[in-house]
Amino acid sequence: MRTSIATVCVSGTLAEKLDAIAAAGFDGIELFETDLVTSPLSPEEVAGRCADLGLTIDLYQPFRDFEGVEPSVLAANLRRADRKFELMHRLGTDRILVCSNVGTATVPYDETAVDQLGRLAELAAEHEVVMAYEALAWGKYVSTYDHAWRIVEQVAHPALGVCLDSFHILSRGSSLDTIADIPGEKIAYAQLADAPRMNLDALSWSRHYRLFPGEGSWDLADFVARMLAAGYTGPLSLEVFNDVFRESDPRVTAVDARRSLVALEDEVARRNGDSALEVLPAPIELGGFSFVELAPGVSDPRGSDGSASETLSEPSSSSDVERMLQALGFTETGSHRRKNVALWQQGDARIVVNHGLEASSAGIAALGFDVRVVREAAARADALQNDVLHRDHRAGEDELLAVRAPDGTEVYFSELSSGTGGGAGRRWTAEFGDGDASVPSAHPLRIDHVALVQPWDRVEEAVLFYRSLLDLTATEFVDVPGASGLVRSRSLVSPAGGIRLALNALPDHARDDSDYPNHIALVTDDLLGLLRRLDGLPLLEVPGNYYDDLDARYGLAPGLLDELRAANVLLDRAGDGEFLHAYTRPVGRVFFELIERRGGYDGYGAANAPVRLAAQRRLTGALPSGTSPAALLPSRTT
Amino acid sequence: MRTSIATVCVSGTLAEKLDAIAAAGFDGIELFETDLVTSPLSPEEVAGRCADLGLTIDLYQPFRDFEGVEPSVLAANLRRADRKFELMHRLGTDRILVCSNVGTATVPYDETAVDQLGRLAELAAEHEVVMAYEALAWGKYVSTYDHAWRIVEQVAHPALGVCLDSFHILSRGSSLDTIADIPGEKIAYAQLADAPRMNLDALSWSRHYRLFPGEGSWDLADFVARMLAAGYTGPLSLEVFNDVFRESDPRVTAVDARRSLVALEDEVARRNGDSALEVLPAPIELGGFSFVELAPGVSDPRGSDGSASETLSEPSSSSDVERMLQALGFTETGSHRRKNVALWQQGDARIVVNHGLEASSAGIAALGFDVRVVREAAARADALQNDVLHRDHRAGEDELLAVRAPDGTEVYFSELSSGTGGGAGRRWTAEFGDGDASVPSAHPLRIDHVALVQPWDRVEEAVLFYRSLLDLTATEFVDVPGASGLVRSRSLVSPAGGIRLALNALPDHARDDSDYPNHIALVTDDLLGLLRRLDGLPLLEVPGNYYDDLDARYGLAPGLLDELRAANVLLDRAGDGEFLHAYTRPVGRVFFELIERRGGYDGYGAANAPVRLAAQRRLTGALPSGTSPAALLPSRTT
Structure with missing residues (x-):
């Protein structure tokens, strides 16, 4: 038409x-x-x-x-x-x-x-x-x-x-x-x-x-x-x-x-x-998160010269974000055969740290989604006037096809390999050595959702981008009060539930995006058990007042309340469902959330987000600055 | 309490x-x-x-x-x-x-x-x-x-x-x-x-x-x-x-x-x-505008050394804003006896150009209001926790008392002199030589209103500032669509109508305040007559389509329509009232509006503001820039 x-x-x-x-x-x-x-x-x-x-x-x-x-x-x-x-x-x-x-x-x-x-x-x-x-x-x-x-x-x-x-x-x-x-x-x-x-x-x-x-x-x-x-x-x-x-x-x-x-x-x-x-190739059928790619930021000791360093496996030389992955129980399972890129895994969660990316601080650079056929995905993206990126790949490597989202995040599509016997293997992991060599874990993790801060003028576009490309359904926006304004948050979910994204629109005059880092939420079956094993993980501290209020609201068993308090774990309830979650301290512009969903809880713990925003705010410091009249005024000397 | x-x-x-x-x-x-x-x-x-x-x-x-x-x-x-x-x-x-x-x-x-x-x-x-x-x-x-x-x-x-x-x-x-x-x-x-x-x-x-x-x-x-x-x-x-x-x-x-x-x-x-x-000194009873003070901006050839220059009366050395005043029919009637400040007058409109002000571009620095007793005004301002400024003055000079408005504009109070016989004389003008020596004009002007752009976070405060200090009444906000967003405008009027202010709140993400200059509106009894005399006044050009639409809406007499079109004069009607107005091109961050009110028209021609905003926008150029994803992204070299 x-x-x-x-x-x-x-x-x-x-x-x-x-x-x-x-x-x-x-x-x-x-x-x-x-x-x-x-x-x-x-x-x-x-x-x-x-x-x-x-x-x-x-x-x-x-x-x-x-x-x-x-x-x-x-x-x-x-x-x-x-x-x-x-x-x-x-x-x-x-x-x-x-x-x-x-x-x-x-x-x-x-x-x-x-x-x-x-x-x-x-x-x-x-x-x-x-x-x-x-x-x-x-x-x-x-x-x-x-x-x-x-x-x-x-x-x-x-x-x-x-x-x-x-x-x-x-x-x-x-x-x-x-x-x-x-x-x-x-x-x-x-x-x-x-x-x-x-x-x-x-x-x-x-x-x-x-x-x-x-x-x-x-x-x-x-x-x-x-x-x-x-x-x-x-x-x-x-x-x-x-x-x-x-x-x-x-x-x-x-x-x-x-x-x-x-x-x-x-x-x-x-x-x-x-x-x-029909005017477009079919909507892209998504499996789950194939990977999330992180840029390590300038503190990265391995530099960005594009060459793999011989010190790769030395813990002392790893970037802040890799130290955080280690603390989360991830293992570096491989490095790319010709790029300075490391693959970290814990259970079914795969994080790629790309030392070839130049960024002033650590952050999320790309999302990878499992799809049936990559080329179909690219064709739909192209027909939707999206910015399709053909990344450098060589013979024998998985074709790298990405689409740039409105906030700049690159969205990659990767095919599951067939015929390798394993069934759920991903072709691209073969470029990292032994392939999809998941390390056994007593508390295996999976990427549950990724939350991305959106620029003020790209929020609606981002919703349409993901919905039209990936056939996600969207919730309504909810307002979350932070110390420097309201954050509007909207979540998108794939039909089978394997992909969840939360898009966060900052207050109109947010001073600095770095006050509002992006995050990766990793889901486990037993959050408290996992945290007992992750000694030394730097979690965001939850105020004691929060637990007093939780007790007033829910009347929890004293033992549980003490355990939540000691572990800095937050709790939300909806219907018969329960949500336990804890936040790491940010590394640059990214942090991790560890979550456990009980009894069909389907949300994101938005009721607790003000606690997180206030805690993050205390880490970053300064007041909202506002407009100083002095900046607008002629300077008067007489 | x-x-x-x-x-x-x-x-x-x-x-x-x-x-x-x-x-x-x-x-x-x-x-x-x-x-x-x-x-x-x-x-x-x-x-x-x-x-x-x-x-x-x-x-x-x-x-x-x-x-x-x-x-x-x-x-x-x-x-x-x-x-x-x-x-x-x-x-x-x-x-x-x-x-x-x-x-x-x-x-x-x-x-x-x-x-x-x-x-x-x-x-x-x-x-x-x-x-x-x-x-x-x-x-x-x-x-x-x-x-x-x-x-x-x-x-x-x-x-x-x-x-x-x-x-x-x-x-x-x-x-x-x-x-x-x-x-x-x-x-x-x-x-x-x-x-x-x-x-x-x-x-x-x-x-x-x-x-x-x-x-x-x-x-x-x-x-x-x-x-x-x-x-x-x-x-x-x-x-x-x-x-x-x-x-x-x-x-x-x-x-x-x-x-x-x-x-x-x-x-x-x-x-x-x-x-x-009562917890405060009485509200300040206002007469009218005593003056508006302008900073000439960096193009000012007289510099900002604070000393009066001997080239003061040479037209070739005057600033852009003074050349605009000349084009508007103003005359330089005096210079301050010891400061590098010039007084320009036309009818009852007084504009002070302060060459001692450092500003990157020409703009409004201060408003002066006629009041009964300056000290009473200062006492109320002080009790309202306003920022009261005691400016340098010497024996025999009028006391300079100002209050800083939330947008940085300084608000001065000046007393009418009594006993000088003339009645309406202002004491401060005596410091500029012959005193309030108004120059006769066939079309005398008066300051009708001043429109001030407000920073996004000071708009509500500004409304309260003026209302509480000066006992002004406020209209509701109206939205005016511009090429880069909606401008919210609210006007404040003194009880006797002598002072009118329009406070304009910019679109949240306005790229640059300079796209939205402040302005001084000067009222005459005969706008078309005045404009015939002001040859060479650089007015904002009004599109021909505007006049075609005016004709469709009002069915004006052909002679009048042609005259409006030739003179770049806009027209608005409300009830039996009529409003004629024309805008000068901006000088730095300020422009002038010439207006004529007929039949009790009490507004500001808001219906025509989109025409002005679009014309100003064409003068300044670039598109709203929006957020570029590239600015947010790690740069990818592999």
């Missing part, structure tokens, strides 16, 4: 917006009136620019406050419409959005709206313009799409159809069944927006928090499928007002936007079982 | 919060449970720290989800309460907030709540604890303060009173009349918060947008007056959850918070006509 986007979705001047939209591969635009009014480009120049960029102007929008008015107002409104229709000729577009009246309407009767929109349709027809009438969720008398359709049906004029905007319909929780009653040719336009679930008046929700499909909480695929079933043949078009996108790089936003439509169209086809309409 | 503040109001660790709160002069705190739970300080250590800082712990808070539960849950709740009462002994506090149940309540009957709270009161009495029962606006069965009072009245136990929280009461629009029915000794605690008017569910509104009194939209003075009338004798205490304050410097927030209570207490006393209770 053709893809279109309202110019209001991205930041910049109109010229900058058009460039970004075209570069992202859209077929057309909705031209937002304010973007034209504030532009020095004449309508003819805008038309020319769009033509040069291969963009059509699919809709001029919006025309407001027309119908349901007194006769004296109607005359002025028709005059205003006449001017806009003339303008549309100059722009070379023949379709206009007419929103239901929110301001000037004084006559509540449908007959008046029908009569007045009928007169407008006559005028539109003279100008060869088609109008798409849209019920705004906060329209004064017309606020539902079925009401708008009843009016359009009564006007019964070829120049008038409805505009179906997913936001206005889904924000009201309207039934979608009426869509089937609308003949396809009377759906003059369709606008798509997703949104997070919020308890907010529809106007504020709409103006500040709309999202691209797949980034919010709604089922846009169902919405689109119903429109297609009704016979809609226009473009899939985005109209998203979002405060963050308004402040972001329009070139990034436009690609994110287009990706949302491609993924949506593909989802609609798959759900309908219509393989002819 | 004693002043108190909940620890949740400010950012930081508990220790940092206590330091900031004590430094701001508070008498006590409400100790927020999460702050204690996440702190490594034991309860005894917290008590000791508070004592050392001169702070009492007025309230421990909150205790949640107690009443209206099944008997089995009640037992656990009583046990939990018992532990908290023991904790309170360790803290040395005897008062606890009990919130109405939002989660676990299953029994909707008042009798159950009365019975269960009665049992809790018995337990509290054993521990010598007093409970303040508060109806949360989103409580499951108890959500209004009069309902909470009916329950407390039935329990009739000395250990149980109500807590009145202005947020929960005013957010629901409850009548305040019931307050008079509550005996003062049964108001066990009072929590104060202001808030902006929003259409938001009460929970989100409460958790993210509360403000200190005087920063929002509510009449807190009336609320407090009613509690005092009922006999409340506890502290005035703040409980404000605000996302921005959570991210700001706690030392700044705490002073802002305390200022809000002092101003509030004073307002209550004045409104009651009870001069004995």
